[in-house]
Amino acid sequence: MSAVGAVMRRELRSYFVTPVAYLFLVIFLVLSGILTFYAGDFYERGQADLQPFFVMHPWLYLILVPAITMRMWAEEAKSGTLELLLTLPLTLWQAMLGKFLAAWLFIALALMLTFPVWVTVNYLGAPDNDVILVGYLGSWLMAGTFIAIGACMSALTRSQVVAFILTALVCVLLILAGQPQVMDFFHGTLPRQLVNAAAHLSMLRHFQAIARGVLDLRDVLYFLLSMMGWLIAGVLLLDLKRTR
Amino acid sequence: MIETEQLSRRYGKLTAVDALSIRVEPGQVLGLLGPNGAGKSTAMRMIAGFLVPTSGTARVCGHDVGREPLQAKRLLGYLPEGAPSYGEMTVREFLQFIVRMRGLKPEVAYRRFDEVVQRLELEDVLELSIDTLSKGLRRRVGLAQAIVHDPPVLVLDEPTDGLDPNQKHAVRQLIDVMARERTILISTHLLEEVHALCNRVVIIARGRLLADATPAELERRSRYHGAVSFSASGSGMSQEMLGRLPQVAAIEMDPLDGRITVFPKPGERILEPVEMLLRKQGIEVSEIQLERGRLDEVFRQITTGGGDDAMAEVREVRT
Numbered sequence: 001m002s003a004v005g006a007v008m009r010r011e012l013r014s015y016f017v018t019p020v021a022y023l024f025l026v027i028f029l030v031l032s033g034i035l036t037f038y039a040g041d042f043y044e045r046g047q048a049d050l051q052p053f054f055v056m057h058p059w060l061y062l063i064l065v066p067a068i069t070m071r072m073w074a075e076e077a078k079s080g081t082l083e084l085l086l087t088l089p090l091t092l093w094q095a096m097l098g099k100f101l102a103a104w105l106f107i108a109l110a111l112m113l114t115f116p117v118w119v120t121v122n123y124l125g126a127p128d129n130d131v132i133l134v135g136y137l138g139s140w141l142m143a144g145t146f147i148a149i150g151a152c153m154s155a156l157t158r159s160q161v162v163a164f165i166l167t168a169l170v171c172v173l174l175i176l177a178g179q180p181q182v183m184d185f186f187h188g189t190l191p192r193q194l195v196n197a198a199a200h201l202s203m204l205r206h207f208q209a210i211a212r213g214v215l216d217l218r219d220v221l222y223f224l225l226s227m228m229g230w231l232i233a234g235v236l237l238l239d240l241k242r243t244r
Numbered sequence: 245m246i247e248t249e250q251l252s253r254r255y256g257k258l259t260a261v262d263a264l265s266i267r268v269e270p271g272q273v274l275g276l277l278g279p280n281g282a283g284k285s286t287a288m289r290m291i292a293g294f295l296v297p298t299s300g301t302a303r304v305c306g307h308d309v310g311r312e313p314l315q316a317k318r319l320l321g322y323l324p325e326g327a328p329s330y331g332e333m334t335v336r337e338f339l340q341f342i343v344r345m346r347g348l349k350p351e352v353a354y355r356r357f358d359e360v361v362q363r364l365e366l367e368d369v370l371e372l373s374i375d376t377l378s379k380g381l382r383r384r385v386g387l388a389q390a391i392v393h394d395p396p397v398l399v400l401d402e403p404t405d406g407l408d409p410n411q412k413h414a415v416r417q418l419i420d421v422m423a424r425e426r427t428i429l430i431s432t433h434l435l436e437e438v439h440a441l442c443n444r445v446v447i448i449a450r451g452r453l454l455a456d457a458t459p460a461e462l463e464r465r466s467r468y469h470g471a472v473s474f475s476a477s478g479s480g481m482s483q484e485m486l487g488r489l490p491q492v493a494a495i496e497m498d499p500l501d502g503r504i505t506v507f508p509k510p511g512e513r514i515l516e517p518v519e520m521l522l523r524k525q526g527i528e529v530s531e532i533q534l535e536r537g538r539l540d541e542v543f544r545q546i547t548t549g550g551g552d553d554a555m556a557e558v559r560e561v562r563t
Contacts, residue, residue: 006344010330017332017373080328084389087292087324088345089317243296 003090007098008105011072015106020068028064028110032056036117048125053117054135054211058175058204061146066167068106069150070160072099073238077158086242092235100144100151100231107143111136131213138210141223142203146171148230155237171203178202245269245427246291246397251300253286253451260286262451263300268444270396273423275442275459276431279547283451284431285325288401291429292322304397318346321395323403327386331375335366335385338374339392346393360388363418379406387415391422398422400430404437416440435539449547463537465545472518473505474532485525489517505535 015021035056036042042052076082085095121127146167153166176182178199186195199205203226206219246268253261261283268274276284289295291302293309293316302309304316329338339360343353361367364384369377374385383406390398403419404412419428419441430441438445438459445462447455455462463469483495483504491512496505508514515534522529 002347003345006341009344010333010341013337014330014332079331080324080326081330083289083292083294083324084322084328087294087317087320087322088342089314089347090345091314242294 003088003094004098004101007085007090007095008102011099011102012106015068015102020071021106024064024068024106025110025113028060029113031060032114033117035060048121048127050117050121050127050132050135051211053114054139055208057139057211058142058207061143062168062171062175065103065107065143065146066150066153066164066171068103069147069154069167070163071154072103072151072163073154073234074158074160074163077241086238092238096151096231096235096238100147100227103147103151104140104144107147108140111140111143128213134213134215135211137215138207138219141210141220142207145174145203145223145226145230148227148234149174152230152234152237155234155241174201174203176202176204178205245303245305246399246429247303248287248291249301249303251287251290251302252298253283253290253295254298259451261290261297261448264448264451264453265300266446266453266456268427268429270425270427271423272444273419273428273430273442274444274446275438276429276446276448277433277435277438277543278431278448280433282449282547284448285401286451287448288322288399288429288431289324292320292324292399293317294324318393319395319397321390321393321398321400323386323390323398323400325401327383329374329382329385329389332373334371334373335377336370338385339388342389342392348393356392356394360392364388365414380408380411383407384411384415387418396426398426398428398430400428402432403430404432404434412437435543438539447543447546454546459539460536462539462542466535466537466539466542467507468505468535468541469537470513471505471507471535472515472532473503473535474518474522474529475501475503476522476527476529485521486518489514489521491517 032053036050036053039052039056045052073082076085086092118132121132122129149170150163150167153170154160154163156166157163179202183195183199186198206222209216209219246266248264248266251261251264252259264283264287266274276287278284286295290297291304291309293302293313296310305319307316307319309316330341333341339357343357348356361370364387366381366384366388369381374382377385383403387400387403390400398419400419404415407415416437419430422428423441430437432438442459445455445457445459446453447462483497486492486495486504486506491508491514492506493509493512494507496507497503498505506514506518515532519532522532
């Protein structure tokens with residue numbers, strides 16, 4: 001397990017050596033603030049909760065998480081360090097897990113730094129802080145799924161740009177899958193069961209449930225299983241690279 | 245110990261490594277020689293466990309790289325081609341990362357860290373990020389990374405590439421010192437390196453093993469082996485006389501500096517007769533040398549089958 005820790009530490013450090021981490025944090029904090037207070041009708045709603053804040057998160061992650069994950073494997077493959085890493089005594093799983101955890105912890109840090117929003121809402125009213133905590137947890141779980149998708153896509157290619165675009169594409173599909181507009185569009189052409197099944201894969205649906213403060217085990221499982229699924233796919237892709 | 249059995253690797257239709265079977269024992273420094281694209285790096289990548297062989301097996305100290313990868317990797321120090329490392333890290337951070345990945349105990353880690361830093365003369369660059377280092381320094385960082393856990397088996401892909409002559413010398417000394425109780429496989433395209441480092445040479449081309457011998461044995465295959473070369477004034481007339489010696493097969497003159505090389509017939513020793521003849525003729529010889537054989541020529545001969553052309557040249561000169 002010390003190998004996972006070593007990979008994670010190296011990865012985290014590399015975020016902060018390059019400007020990526022700081023850029024991410026600044027953009028994330030500024031955008032989440034702006035979107036919450038202006039686009040999200042935070043004041044006009046007259047409710048002391050963080051709904052408008054959490055609603056924006058899928059869209060923020062859509063742009064920002066691929067920027068974090070795109071270099072994860074693509075850069076290693078391109079610069080040749082993949083060969084170095086994979087000839088050290090660790091399994092592909094440990095390497096993948098280390099990198100994933102680094103990115104996930106980084107998002108946790110970004111979420112923690114949004115505390116002024118939480119302070120504001122507590123200053124203005126008396127929100128249910130349990131609901132807010134659950135909302136944060138949901139947001140973090142969703143971010144983990146985005147990261148796992150990004151990790152898989154980055155393992156697929158040597159090009160960071162391709163990794164970015166593929167990640168954003170898969171994520172947007174998973175966000176939109178359950179939206180009424182999309183469902184209505186497909187109801188005409190595809191069998192009803194299929195469309196409904198696809199809707200259950202929607203990240204937004206599961207996230208919104210949690211963000212409202214309803215911590216349903218099924219929603220949590222959905223995110224944990226998606227993470228595992230995408231990470232497994234990523235490991236298989238990396239393994240395939242060694243064979244092909 | 246490194247063993248490969250019928251190790252093969254195909255990329256689509258291209259066969260990069262073709263049924264390669266070699267065995268390197270402790271104390272041996274085996275030089276893997278071959279033209280570019282011969283499959284040296286591919287073979288090393290399979291031994292190091294980065295690439296999966298299409299067929300065949302590789303073993304490190306008895307551990308099958310495919311079945312027991314972690315055990316094999318623990319015993320192995322590997323310098324990949326081009327010595328890749330994380331450019332944004334400082335040398336210290338990078339080596340500490342490797343030490344951590346290798347799972348060295350703290351007390352061992354500190355000692356080994358200091359040792360490799362000192363051996364590879366990295367003291368002055370420890371706090372610099374690897375991106376800013378010269379090619380030679382990066383190579384030394386790569387070497388440090390490969391030996392920091394004091395592995396019994398070393399696989400080094402072109403360890404002296406990009407180093408200046410002094411650094412090359414230092415690295416060769418380092419490998420020499422380590423060679424005594426270790427198994428070392430290096431790839432190179434520098435033939436002088438084979439002399440300086442290796443006690444065994446394997447030549448491959450197009451993925452196939454073409455020769456497996458000691459450097460001396462290879463030199464013996466050279467047509468220069470046992471030849472005598474000298475520089476002399478007025479050598480024009482001596483050529484004819486030398487050609488009449490019964491042991492002499494051919495004579496060549498370097499068109500640039502006029503140096504004459506006399507080739508023996510197979511199994512003949514010609515240094516003495518040549519010297520005697522020159523003395524008898526009263527020819528002033530400024531310097532005379534018995535050739536050991538030229539590896540570059542043997543290398544060309546083996547890897548391209550160009551030996552026939554070389555012989556044709558000799559015949560031309562003689563007539």
